[in-house]
Amino acid sequence: MKLFDGTLAARLFVGLGCALISLIAWSAEAPPFRNTEEAEDGQWLMPAKDYANTRFSGLKEITADNVKNLEVAWTFSSGVNRGQEAAPLVVGDTMYVVTPYPNILYALDLNKSGAVKWKYEPKPAAAAQGVACCDVVCRGAVYSNNRVFFNTLDGNVCAVNTKDGKEAWKTKIGDINIGETITMAPVVINGKVISGNSGGEFGVRGWIQALNVDDGKVAWKAYNTGPDSECLIDENFKPFYPQDKGKDLGVTTWPPDKWKIGGGNVWGWISYDPELKLLYHGTGNPGVWNADLRPGDNKWTCGIFARDPDTGHARWYYQWSPHDLFDHDGVNESILVDLEIDGKPRQVLLHPERNGYLYVMDRKTGEVLSATPFIRITASKGVDLKSGQLIPNEEKEPHTGKVIRDVTPISPGAKDWQPSAFSPRTKLMYFPNQTMSMDYEGTEASYIVGTPFVGVNEKMYADPVDPGDGSRGAFTAWDPVAKKRVWRIKESFPVWSGAMVTAGDVVFYGTMEGWFKAINAKTAEELWKFKTGSGIIGQPVTYKGPDGKQYVAILSGVGGWAGAVVAGGLDPNDGTAALGFANAMKDLPNVTTKGGTLYVFKLRDGGEKK
Amino acid sequence: MAIKQRKLELGVLVASLALVTSCKREDRPFQTSAPSAEAIQFTRMTDFRAGGPSISGNQPSPAMSADETPEEKEFEENAYMVGEGKRLFSAFNxxxxxxxxxxxxxxxxxxDQWIYGHEPAQIFCTIIEGRPNGMPSFGGKIPSFQVWQLASYVRSLGGLVPGDAAPGRDDDMHGGPPENSAPNQKPNDSSLPKSAEMPK
Structure with a gap:
């Protein structure tokens, strides 16, 4: 009897051990819904760190006290001197870095200071460079189940085996001949890799699609303009506000057939709530910027969809900017957190929108709980929380042949693609943003397949009022419950890098001059900075190396829309260059040059330098 | 008397100045025809030639750095042609x-950088043929006559056409000084951009 008990105990023990091991193995495979200090595994499996898009790391070897001892551990040249917007991934003892066009994927050995294990070259079509609106960027790869997935500029989704760098499959889902590119980082949800297209400046009809991770076959595809059947809208679609209810609004809110070239692209961030079984994605600007040429609300552009990740079917939708006037794409990240709002616990999403408002929404229903300006706004007069409608400012409504001055936010928005972070410790959001204004004029536009469909002249400049000191960007800490800014660090140029925050209460970001900075997440105190070789527009990550130490990594290499003046070698004597961004960036070539280098930092051995 | 003399002198000076400046006006022929296809047939991308600069064998000598043809010159000395080019530059996106x-x-x-050459025929070819790093081919989509108009306008952006033919004002918001005050540059026909480099 006793013996039997012992065997049972042993069996139980072994069984428990197996379960534990498989649990550990499983946890290496899938990122958590929302990362915590307890859940931290020291890896970085997707650009946003977790499905909730917090970009919070539970690592805390590096703290506000010792971050001043950070030093370079090793570097790696990507060999591509264009805008580096990607987040490096860390899985076990390997780092994965994907470059801008020509989209080379490197596997780097963390045991050997980043020695190349293998590289994978998808060789995208060179002509893709000519239809990439805002530099030839790639926003990163994603890891799942022994494979790395990423998108190429010319519209392919690649699945690469981590073991040897061999291609598992490659599926072409975009067509550069109609102006379609892919720049976003995909996400993997329940065995499907999910991506969307870019091309809002080419009259490309926006979509999001899911491919099976095993074979790359398309599982579902949802358009964001056109009839309900193609937008995967059915009887289970329950938007919160009446303006989003009705049949085929993706057709009826457009002039005849204009939805076919109507934009609404998906090139930003996707978040996912496994409990509610909903993924959240924004939709880009409507096709042809000049709004005179497309009367109507232009659904489902400039909004947010909640969809079932298994089928793609829409559950709710909300439109940030109906009948968008200024290229205010709605694709920014939505961070999924649970907060106490007005004394009640709510499942919310936090969305710093290009139109200048910080939206707090009920992520179950799509109800807007608050929408607070986080920069000076002249383009609109607020958000009516009762109707959910953006209140337009007629004074600033552009028309063909009419120049409107001092419009803010600018076309790239109060904040563009550059992703924010949320710390469960401080309960604050940290976001990089722009503080700029613009002159804007509508012009005639002809639709010619494969060429830009814009119809706007534009010139941007530093916001003359707030802050009014010539600075064009800021790094902001925001309290979403109190609906107010906690602090703001002004920067000369737009802060085009992402943010990352750690359990050591340090928040990281980079500047377009090339400074990589560590800031005290509570006090805004600058704790440490390092000058990299080129301007930074990448996404910082942190991980635990094979030696058990905490590392911080960032790609340096200026570019993107804001840095096109350097990356593309543009001539800022024409202020309308780079769709008007060059006007505000005339001094950028004086402070930085092209680059493409990964920097990895760790704390100096033995602490402070004597 | 001396003052009167001075005034007269000044008047003569002003008048002659006005005469001199007014002399500089566009001289437009009644008919301007587009350069022939011959002009574009032998456009080369490089001055670097195997076997040295001399031509041997039965192949024609493609002139890259040679002057423009008389037709090309006449075309871009015509303000109407350059102005039409400006309109088409927007209309064709x-x-x-x-x-x-x-x-x-x-x-x-x-x-001053011209990756694929700054001569009218070279620009004509670039528009018609497209270029590998993203310039689409407009061949078969735009009438040749209009492509020449576009080429002349593109050259005016770099200050390569006479100031009296280049556009002097915009109907829309403009990013910089007008084309007719573009500094006359020394064009630099550089080589093809490396892969992963956007054509500059």
Whole structure:
């Protein structure tokens, strides 16, 4: 009897051990819904760190006290001197870095200071460079189940085996001949890799699609303009506000057939709530910027969809900017957190929108709980929380042949693609943003397949009022419950890098001059900075190396829309260059040059330098 | 008396000045025909030649750095042609990529760098044939006559056409000084851009 008990105990023990091991193995495979200090595994499996898009790391070897001892551990040249917007991934003892066009994927050995294990070259079509609106960027790869997935500029989704760098499959889902590119980082949800297209400046009809991770076959595809059947809208679609209810609004809110070239692209961030079984994605600007040429609300552009990740079917939708006037794409990240709002616990999403408002929404229903300006706004007069409608400012409504001055936010928005972070410790959001204004004029536009469909002249400049000191960007800490800014660090140029925050209460970001900075997440105190070789527009990550130490990594290499003046070698004597961004960036070539280098930092051995 | 003399002198000076400046006006022929296809047939991309500069064998000598043909010259000395080129530059969405010459998705055209050559025939070819790093081919889509008009306007952005033919004002918001005050640059026909480099 006793013996039997012992065997049972042993069996139980072994069984428990197996379960534990498989649990550990499983946890290496899938990122958590929302990362915590307890859940931290020291890896970085997707650009946003977790499905909730917090970009919070539970690592805390590096703290506000010792971050001043950070030093370079090793570097790696990507060999591509264009805008580096990607987040490096860390899985076990390997780092994965994907470059801008020509989209080379490197596997780097963390045991050997980043020695190349293998590289994978998808060789995208060179002509893709000519239809990439805002530099030839790639926003990163994603890891799942022994494979790395990423998108190429010319519209392919690649699945690469981590073991040897061999291609598992490659599926072409975009067509550069109609102006379609892919720049976003995909996400993997329940065995499907999910991506969307870019091309809002080419009259490309926006979509999001899911491919099976095993074979790359398309599982579902949802358009964001056109009839309900193609937008995967059915009887289970329950938007919160009446303006989003009705049949085929993706057709009826457009002039005849204009939805076919109507934009609404998906090139930003996707978040996912496994409990509610909903993924959240924004939709880009409507096709042809000049709004005179497309009367109507232009659904489902400039909004947010909640969809079932298994089928793609829409559950709710909300439109940030109906009948968008200024290229205010709605694709920014939505961070999924649970907060106490007005004394009640709510499942919310936090969305710093290009139109200048910080939206707090009920992520179950799509109800807007608050929408607070986080920069000076002249383009609109607020958000009516009762109707959910953006209140337009007629004074600033552009028309063909009419120049409107001092419009803010600018076309790239109060904040563009550059992703924010949320710390469960401080309960604050940290976001990089722009503080700029613009002159804007509508012009005639002809639709010619494969060429830009814009119809706007534009010139941007530093916001003359707030802050009014010539600075064009800021790094902001925001309290979403109190609906107010906690602090703001002004920067000369737009802060085009992402943010990352750690359990050591340090928040990281980079500047377009090339400074990589560590800031005290509570006090805004600058704790440490390092000058990299080129301007930074990448996404910082942190991980635990094979030696058990905490590392911080960032790609340096200026570019993107804001840095096109350097990356593309543009001539800022024409202020309308780079769709008007060059006007505000005339001094950028004086402070930085092209680059493409990964920097990895760790704390100096033995602490402070004597 | 002396003052009167002075005034007279000044008057003569002003009058002659006005005469001199007014003399500089566009001289437009009644009929301007587009350069022939011959002009574009032998456009080379490089001055670097195997076997040295001399031509041997039965192949024709493609002239890259040679002067423009008389037709090309006449074409871009004609303000109407350049002005039409400016209108078409917007109508065919060139402006979407190259902005008003500063560039964007495509390279700048107001600087001195000409990746695929600055001669009218070379620009004509670039528009018709397209280029590998993203310039689409417009061949078969735009009448040749209009392509020549576009080429002359593209050259005006770099100050390569006479100031009296280049456009002097805009109907829309413009990013920089007008084309007719573009500094006359020394064009630099550089080589093809490396892969992963957007054409500059």
């Amino acid at each position: 060139c402006v979407g990529c190259h902005a008003h010459g500063g560039g964007g998705m495509g390279p700048a055209l107001i600087d």
